Amino acid sequence: MTNIREEIITQLHRIEEEENVRILYACESGSRAWGFPSQDSDYDVRFLYLRPLDWYLSIDEGRDVIERPISDRLDLSGWDLRKALRLFRKSNPPLLEWLQSPMPYLEKYTTAEQIRRISPLTFSPKSCIYHYLNMAKGNFREYLQGDQVKIKKYFYVLRPLLACSWIEKYGTMAPMEFDVLVERLIPADSELYTAVQTLLARKKAGDELDYEPKVGPINAYLEEQIAYFEQAAVLQPSGGGSKDVGLDALFRGALREVWGE
CATH class of the missing domain: 3.30.460 (Beta Polymerase; domain 2)
Structure with a gap:
């Protein structure tokens, strides 16, 4: 480095x-x-x-x-x-x-x-959640449809959706580090946590992570969170007053x- x-x-x-x-x-x-x-x-x-x-x-x-x-x-x-x-x-x-x-x-x-x-004086939870939600939806729609998906793109949907969850929960800008988001927002004893950590270990090890079958727990979480924030985003405070x-x-x-x- x-x-x-x-x-x-x-x-x-x-x-x-x-x-x-x-x-x-x-x-x-x-x-x-x-x-x-x-x-x-x-x-x-x-x-x-x-x-x-x-x-x-x-x-x-x-x-x-x-x-x-x-x-x-x-x-x-x-x-x-x-x-x-x-x-x-x-x-x-x-x-x-x-x-x-x-x-x-x-x-x-x-x-x-x-x-x-x-x-903090200009931070708008609503506009930031909409930003991350749109990012997640775009990547989900482009890369994660069908039985075989571009598996490394899970991270590019997971991260913005976790950022949405962070903003909703804490009312502040989400940290950049993916590990921090995962540890704070996904229960360590959940099937989703295990699936995310397995995929993350493969990516860090240099695995190709090209087209593979969907990862069930991750896919279900993404669909659920996208649907949730499509409804919840409008209820977030505008902030930035x-x-x-x-x-x-x-x-x-x-x-x-x-x-x-």
């Missing part, structure tokens, strides 16, 4: 030089952060960055995303801080996940921690901290 981490940081510094930006925060966002990578999984690096003051004073808005083609299993892309804060105000789940990633690569300045501190959380001041403060007065 040390060599790939050094390469990721090198690439982030290269982006800073090529784009004339400063990267405030960077983390792992995909299956490696979730805890169920395949041996050939990409490194999904996501970052927040800030451009110099003059860029924001133009009468035309510039592109607010930086992306690099996937190369050597590195998938790097980032959002301009202004874009990120606009999405943060709407309780954007991917951004909230990035900020609590268990695999941070870089965190300079105080901006990311300031956003974390005020995240605090719109005046000082995002303009946070943004201006970040500009001063990064670029000076």
Whole structure:
């Protein structure tokens, strides 16, 4: 991991030089952060960055995303801080996940921690549950129909549905780590727990996990939870009522901290 981490940081510094930006925060966002990578999984690096003051004073808005083609299993892309804060105000789940990633690569300045501190003020259980529910339904519909299913895709339906359960139960953003969700939300003496742990052990061991017969306990749980949250999502609190959380001041403060007065 040390060599790939050094390469990721090198690439982030290269982006800073090529784009004339400063990267405030960077983390792992995909299956490696979730805890169920395949041996050939990409490194999904996501970052927040800030451009110099003059860029924001133009009468035309510039592109607010930086992306690099996937190369050597590195998938790097980032959002301009202004874009990120606009999405943060709407309780954007991917951004909230990035900020609590268990695999941070870089965190300079105080901006990311300031956003974390005020995240409860904008967090919307309802919008986040709908996000995860739609993700689960899409993957379930595409990969888990018929007698033979693409078995590794169970994780891509399980995780968002467990995130829904976490949000409903605790009223906070769900942790990224799949193991934490399983241990807190699935009874250890259940048939479902055994089936999930068996499948997870196979995936971590590098098994192919291609098309196989359905796993009964997992399939039943997914169908039950999708049906449940289709009804329960609308009853969740909207939250995110605090719109005046000082995002303009946070943004201006970040500009001063990064670029000076």
